[in-house]
Amino acid sequence: MEPPPELKRNSFPSMNFEAEILTTPHDNSELYTIPSMRSLTAEEYVEAFKSFLDHSTEHQCMDEFNKEQMPHIVAGLGPGKSTISVLGVGSGTGEQDLKMIRILQAVHPGVFIDNEIVEPNPQHVAAYKELVKQAPDLENVSFIWHQLTSLEYEQQVKEKGTHKKFDFIHMIQMLYRVEDIPNTIKFFHSCLDHHGKLLIIILSDSSGWASLWRRHRDCLPATDRGHYITCSGITAVLRALGAQHRVFELPSAWDITECFRDGDALGARMMDFLTGTKNFLGTAPAALRRRLRDALCQPECSSTRDGRVIFSNNLSMIVVES
Numbered sequence: 259m260e261p262p263p264e265l266k267r268n269s270f271p272s273m274n275f276e277a278e279i280l281t282t283p284h285d286n287s288e289l290y291t292i293p294s295m296r297s298l299t300a301e302e303y304v305e306a307f308k309s310f311l312d313h314s315t316e317h318q319c320m321d322e323f324n325k326e327q328m329p330h331i332v333a334g335l336g337p338g339k340s341t342i343s344v345l346g347v348g349s350g351t352g353e354q355d356l357k358m359i360r361i362l363q364a365v366h367p368g369v370f371i372d373n374e375i376v377e378p379n380p381q382h383v384a385a386y387k388e389l390v391k392q393a394p395d396l397e398n399v400s401f402i403w404h405q406l407t408s409l410e411y412e413q414q415v416k417e418k419g420t421h422k423k424f425d426f427i428h429m430i431q432m433l434y435r436v437e438d439i440p441n442t443i444k445f446f447h448s449c450l451d452h453h454g455k456l457l458i459i460i461l462s463d464s465s466g467w468a469s470l471w472r473r474h475r476d477c478l479p480a481t482d483r484g485h486y487i488t489c490s491g492i493t494a495v496l497r498a499l500g501a502q503h504r505v506f507e508l509p510s511a512w513d514i515t516e517c518f519r520d521g522d523a524l525g526a527r528m529m530d531f532l533t534g535t536k537n538f539l540g541t542a543p544a545a546l547r548r549r550l551r552d553a554l555c556q557p558e559c560s561s562t563r564d565g566r567v568i569f570s571n572n573l574s575m576i577v578v579e580s
């Protein structure tokens with residue numbers, strides 16, 4: 259019997275064993291992560307995320323959902339209550355949260371809104387607080403920020419034995435980075451009061467991200483520490499929990515044209531967001547850069563409009579009953 263081909267190892271001077279493992283491609287290809295490649299820090303993530311938001315219709319897509327569906331979804335919340343309790347998980351800088359609070363105010367005039375936020379990034383928390391300070395129309399709303407990950411919040415709740423119930427909980431584009439997706443959903447679903455609703459917004463199975471993760475995962479560097487999860491992964495968890503839910507699919511697009519221009523600062527930041535890697539274009543081996551750019555151009559990921567490369571960022575809005 260032929261012995262298996264020996265795995266090619268990449269060694270550089272003064273490289274430790276861990277670095278050597280990192281640089282050794284498991285399939286003997288040249289598409290590997292080199293030691294200078296690293297994940298984004300929290301501050302760098304903020305910058306990269308902003309460049310994504312500025313060049314995608316992510317928030318416009320959510321606005322459309324807010325306008326068309328949210329008033330009906332929140333109409334039955336907290337029947338007869340004078341206070342509606344809301345929990346935002348992974349709320350970021352709060353723009354989406356405030357839009358939802360304003361819908362609640364419009365649908366339930368005069369009701370007090372008690373809003374709690376679980377968000378681990380200190381910069382995001384600070385920006386959210388600033389946004390609230392600048393907002394003139396939030397007098398019937400109270401805010402409590404927990405600068406924690408969802409798991410830390412869960413542990414705190416369990417330790418204190420104070421299992422507060424909420425009428426509305428949302429987890430918008432944040433499940434990619436939680437430690438354990440099924441348990442996180444199970445825990446926050448258990449935090450819903452009677453007639454409460456949990457809104458999960460996640461990338462759709464029809465998005466370019468889904469194709470990239472399904473077909474070209476080997477193009478993505480190991481520095482991207484997120485979960486490659488889309489709508490069907492979440493609905494499978496909900497089915498296993500026996501939680502009743504509805505899914506709304508909405509189109510969204512991301513203009514990634516600059517990602518193909520060497521030396522373009524915006525393109526570099528967007529590639530960092532896409533790969534979860536700091537300075538991906540400056541640190542990834544040429545073959546890896548080429549593979550990823552090729553994958554991004556495939557029709558299952560993007561289309562071309564007026565000479566621009568438009569990556570599909572379609573979203574799924576999942577509304578879960580208590």
Ligand SMILES: C[S@@+](CC[C@H](N)C(=O)[O-])C[C@H]1O[C@@H](n2cnc3c(N)ncnc32)[C@H](O)[C@@H]1O
Nearest residue numbers: 348349350378379382407408430431432435436
């Ligand atoms: C893509 S942003 C979405 C922010 C906001 N929900 C929106 O749609 O604009 C993801 C957010 O989840 C937060 N996050 C990351 N890991 C988390 C965790 N384990 N628990 C809670 N939030 C987390 C990040 O700090 C970030 O603010």
